[in-house]
Amino acid sequence: MAEIKDDAVKALQKHSDKQFFELQEAKKLIEVLRAEITELKEQQPTQMPMIQQDSGVKDEKVICLTQLYLLKEKATQRELSFEEARKVQIYTDILEKLNKNVKSEEEVTVQALSEEELLKMVGG
Numbered sequence: 001m002a003e004i005k006d007d008a009v010k011a012l013q014k015h016s017d018k019q020f021f022e023l024q025e026a027k028k029l030i031e032v033l034r035a036e037i038t039e040l041k042e043q044q045p046t047q048m049p050m051i052q053q054d055s056g057v058k059d060e061k062v063i064c065l066t067q068l069y070l071l072k073e074k075a076t077q078r079e080l081s082f083e084e085a086r087k088v089q090i091y092t093d094i095l096e097k098l099n100k101n102v103k104s105e106e107e108v109t110v111q112a113l114s115e116e117e118l119l120k121m122v123g124g
Helices: 002-047 059-077 082-101 115-122
Strands: 049-051 110-112
Touching (some): 059 082
Antiparallel strands (some): 049 110
C-alpha cells in the first residue's frame, strides 16, 4: 500500500514539475511578445508617408497631407476626439483651397518608408 502511495506521489510530482516548466516557458514567450509589441508601437510613427521633395508640392500641402495621414492612423485605432475631428476638417479645407488655386492637377507621390530607407535618403 505504501508503495502505491509513493508511486502516486512521484507521478503527481512529475506532473507538477512538467506544468511548472510549461508555465515558465509561457512566461518567457509572453515577455518576448510584449517586447515585440512595444517595438512595433515605437516603429509605427516612423513609417508615415514620405512625399518626394522634388515633387514641387507646397509646404502647406505637405503639412496637411502628413497631419491627415497621422489622424487617419489614429482613427483606425479609436474614435477621434472633437479636437482631432476639427483638425481633420481644417486640413481638408486647406487642401481644398490649395487645390482650387492650382491650375493644373498635381500628382503627389506618397509612400510609407522605414527608418532605414529614410536614413538612406538623408545620406546616412
